[in-house]
Amino acid sequence: MDFYQAIIIAIIEGLTEYLPVSSTAHMIFASSYYGIQEDDYVKLFQVSIQFGAILAVVALYWKKFFDFTKFNFYIKLALAVVPALILGLLFDDLIEQALGDPIPIAIVLIVGGVILLFIENFFINQPIKKEEDITRKKAITIGFWQCLAMMPGTSRSAASIIGGMQQGLTRENAAEFSFFLAVPTMAAATLYSVFLKTYEHSGLKGYELLVESPDNLKMFLMGNVIAFIVSIIAIKGFIGFIKKYGFKPWGWYRIIAGALLLAYFTTYK
Structure with a gap:
């Protein structure tokens, strides 16, 4: 991987990490296009640059993360991240194998897009409008929903937002809690990828x-x-966007992008 390719992948990560479009899928498509996906350093890079995305949430919501009087907030995040930690360790090898093939990821991208087109029809008049009203039980449930994102192409953001709405959160509140939950989830993934994981080829x-x-x-x-x-930039824009337009535009984006990528990789790979 050269510096130009690293810049492109980092921009993709920043743009897509908190949107319901699967940052992993987009980075894999980019690295596959460049022919560098099988390189161990590229695989490390794609996970480790999540650290920058983590810091973006902390910077934007610093009052929330550093208000040590609200201990329950930290408890809820800790409980919500446990399912991903356990299942991530158990299925790391299977996830690694799935990341190598862009075709099923493109299919999942399309399926997820169809779901986003209709998801808001099932969740109307959501009662939970702020993080303080999310119970610990609901937080754990959202954490299990987040685990669906272990299937590449699903989107951690989409899975946790849908999980939040299923638990009664408004779409704006579900999106914000998804941002908060991303911090311990991606911090754990980054630390694991840098300090504990042994890469197959090298x-x-x-x-x-x-x-x-x-x-x-x-x-x-x-x-x-x-x-x-x-x-x-992406986080600030996303909250305003979903307040105005909801999730349908992202659903259409996923379907179109998935179809184009599926056509490309079935034709040229």
Whole structure:
């Protein structure tokens, strides 16, 4: 992977991480297009630059994250992230195998788009309008919904937002709680990918890949900065967008993008 490719992938991560369109799918499509998807450092890069996206949420909602008088907020996030931690460890190898084939990911992208077209018809007059009204039980349930995103192409954001709406949250509140839940979820995924995971082709840990060459470390730092900046823009725009238009535009986007990518990869790969 060169610096130009790293910039493109980091921009994609920042734009799509908090939108219901699957950042993983978009990064895989980009890296597959460039022919670099099987490289261990690329796989590490795609996960580790989530750290920049995490910092974007913390920066935008810093009053929420650093209000230590509201201990229940931290408890709910901790409980909600447990299902993903357990299932992620159990199915890491299967997830890794699925990430290598863009065709089923494109299909999942299309299916998820169809669901987004109709999802709001099932959730009307949602009673929970702020995070404080989310119970611990509801938080855990949303955490299980988030686990659907372990299927590449599903979208962590879409799964947790739909889970939130199923638990009675308004679409705006569900989106914000999805942002909050992303912080411990992606922090755990990043730490695992950097310090614990051994990559198949090289046999190296993530941190060993980072320091394998000066360019690797430079791309890692650059990627996180870009993901941070672009994520801030995407988060601010997304909340306003769903208040005005809902989820249907994202559903159509997923269907069109999935169909185009499916056609491309079945024709040229």
